[in-house]
Amino acid sequence: MFAQMIRDKAAGFLERELKVSLSKEKTKVTNLLTDKAEFLGFYIRINKPNESRKVMAMIKGSKRKVKIGHNVMEILAPFAKIVKKLIKEGFVEVGKNPKKKYVPIAKTPWIHLDHHGILSRYNWITRGLCNYYRNVNNI
Numbered sequence: 001m002f003a004q005m006i007r008d009k010a011a012g013f014l015e016r017e018l019k020v021s022l023s024k025e026k027t028k029v030t031n032l033l034t035d036k037a038e039f040l041g042f043y044i045r046i047n048k049p050n051e052s053r054k055v056m057a058m059i060k061g062s063k064r065k066v067k068i069g070h071n072v073m074e075i076l077a078p079f080a081k082i083v084k085k086l087i088k089e090g091f092v093e094v095g096k097n098p099k100k101k102y103v104p105i106a107k108t109p110w111i112h113l114d115h116h117g118i119l120s121r122y123n124w125i126t127r128g129l130c131n132y133y134r135n136v137n138n139i
Contacts, residue, residue: 001029004029007022007027007029010022011024011027032044032045032073033046033071036076038078041078041081042075042076042077042078042133042136043075043076043077044073044074044075044076045073045074045076046071046072046073046074047071047072074138075135075136076136076138077136077138077139079138082129083102087102090105090107091104091105091107091125092104092105093105107121
């Protein structure tokens with residue numbers, strides 16, 4: 001495959017010229033039409049619908065219907081990983097009620113802080129997540 005050949009050439013260059021090694025486990029080649037790739041905490045995939053749709057297009061000043069395909073690259077937030085990390089850090093737990101999938105829990109190490117301090121910390125974490133994932137398609 002062409003992409004694997006380029007990866008191997010890049011790995012050889014990095015090893016030879018810069019004396020750094022490329023991790024084969026972390027540097028995998030993925031077909032975005034069939035699978036998603038993970039990069040810097042995002043999922044990247046190509047959304048390819050089964051059939052194309054007809055749209056109105058302006059062609060030389062006249063309107064006519066043309067058939068187009070719309071392969072769209074999507075950048076997605078990995079919500080399962082985010083929730084797993086929030087559970088690990090003690091912000092939420094799995095709810096016992098089927099209607100409530102996740103339930104927020106108290107951060108008891110912050111009990112010594114005043115209300116403003118507690119809210120500031122929660123807002124700091126929330127703003128950080130929202131800013132990092134602000135460009136995803138599944139916000």
